[in-house]
Amino acid sequence: MESIDLFSSLWAYLQSYDFIALLLKLIFILIIGPGLVPIMVWLERRGSAMIQGRMGPNRVGPLGLLQALADVLKFFAKEPFVPGTANKFYYNLAPIIAAVAPLAAFAAIPFGGTVLFDGYETNLQLSNLNIGILAALAFAGLEVYPIMLAGWASNNKYAVLGALRGASQMISYEIAMGLALIAMFLIYGTVDMNQMVAWQGESLFGILPRWGLFVNPLAAMIFLIGIFAETNRMPFDLPEGDAELVAGYHVEYGSTKFAMFFFAEYVAMSMAAALFVTLFLGGYGLLPGMEALAQYLAQVFQLEALGLHNLKTFLGVGSFLMKLCFMLFFYIWVRWTVPRFRFDQLMNLGWRILLPIGLVNLVFTAIAIYFIGSSL
């Protein structure tokens, strides 16, 4: 009897508004998470070509847009080679963790405000966890495991060197990143990302939006450097170091498994960029001028309060995506401009420069908040 109850309650849940909303949000996340990857790859190739005075891929599809698809097909068609001396279990596990961890982090990031529909209010966030941003960071921190596992399990000297680099890089930059984050927590007074976005929705001195970037630029800088290091992007792509370590931790990977690392790298980038946008660029808060646009559109289309709210939410998602795309472009821009660090220089930057700056910034922020309060 009980099983039938369970079944019917499950069936009821499946038909409920909550479930359908969750499903739609899940689909949206799966579009902006992995779906951004081919666009990012395309942007990276065409963008780098633009920077370097080349054409870039322009054969597959219009403007070469389908090149990423062709690449994926190529990867799947390759022989899934496993080196004989590799530790098979960890060798296969590494790309799976790599692909899953950043996607999981996406779940905690809000990409819009609330949608009011049929008396229901839905948060545009997959799961509104009460630990908020810490969950996203915890999942982001998992990204070091695939690097270490892959490097170790491949049984290759270059891969091990890459893994060691990746591990120590991650440790040294997460501390500075964490300090920058704590300073921001003090300012926002919360770890809930929706509340952070709401806090940033106000305006600063009447001219600037009250974004974290303008309130605490130092923390933003440290966090920005941190996410570059965390996602192994140029100039911190030392675990890969294609000139010195051949391909670093994934030197022994090919076909689909390599594609998963590749995919994971870009998802991690989007995820880190989304974190940065939420923390420092006002998240899904409307871009300057969008408020007026919303009012104007509401007038044109004769929208009620409810319609205006949903319209603003829609524009908020648009703002979030625009900010995200800017950050992704910023990644590409930096990558094709600067050379690579040497390993000890990178550690110096992390421990001797960013860590003290982060500490000073934290103490200063705490003092400032004690005196002027977090209201600004």
Next chain:
Amino acid sequence: METLLKNDLVTPLQDYYNPNVLLNLGPSHPAMHGTLRVMCRVNGETIEDASCEIGYLHRAIEKLAENKTYHQWIVYTDRLNYCSALANNVGYVMAVEDVMGITITERCMYIRMICLELARVIDHIICVAINALDLGAMTVFWMLYTWREQAYTIIEGMCGMRLTTSYARIGGMAYDLPENFQAEMKIFLEGLPKTLDDVEKLLSANRIWVDRTKDVGILTAEECLGFGLTGPVARASGVDQDLRRDRPYYNYSDLDWDVVVATKGDVYDRYLVRMEEMRQSLKILKQLCAKLPGGSIWTEDSRVLIPKKKDVYEKMEVLIHHFKIFMEGIDVPPGESYRAIEAPNGELGYYVVSRGGPKAWRIKIKSPSLALFQSYEHSIKGAKIPDAIAILGSLNIIAGELDR
């Protein structure tokens, strides 16, 4: 046999039983320009001991010289430093002409000097671009390669080839300059300095680039002399030596240019020296193009001059001479000569020994890369793996010239 293999052939490193990891850089490694091999004993990322191995690209070019006629061997000089084949061609024919006592025409000399300087520019482009690429600055690589492409377009117009040029001939050149040469050269001479400025903006004051290259791979002037280094690497260490000025050939002394010398001898200085040498070479090229005289590109010396087709058809002696040149090769009198040019990488010398006849008795090449590679082992001991890559890029060791 067992011990011999273990100690002498497999690892010439001193401490075979050292527990630290033995890491092979090369012969198949993206940064090991061709087929260089360095065995490193690494402790973490620090290279404690290193041993270089050569010979992976050995093709017995010098031995082939004994079985090929003088003209047939020109194609092998292309394959020495394939980044600057034009300079190799010119250096070789200079030595053979010296044995024969041939003086070349004014126009031929100017064309050869253009070849030498063009080769220097493209070689330095490759060196700086690849060095930047190895350190992760890929944009610099593509920016410079655009102009290497233009240079290759010019070279293609000159001799029909891009990489393996075989342009020089004993006593002249294979072809005269094409009609559009001056126009193409003008684009090159005006465009490249702008790109060089851009590259300097991107690199010279870039903190990451400076950190990566300054105080890395320092060679003092004494060490340079000890290793027998020449060219930009030696000049970057303060050895004020340039064969174009010190042992003048052709008429470099009539032109307005400077020898570029730095002081410190690290990777950064080598980069700066190469950048400035490119500008100086462009200056020389500009003067050469302005002064380029007319006239024949072939000497009047009948031993090497290919007779006119009309004479071949009409005169018996000329027909026989023509036949002998093409079937046997030119007859070089007994004698020997060593001529060295300031090739892009340093002193490139050809020692030609003739005992008469159409084939050399022995040709020995003094290649700058060999000396550079023997200093590499010394440079990377105590350095880190990324440093080793940076140093290798700055030395510009070309395997084709190293192994011959």
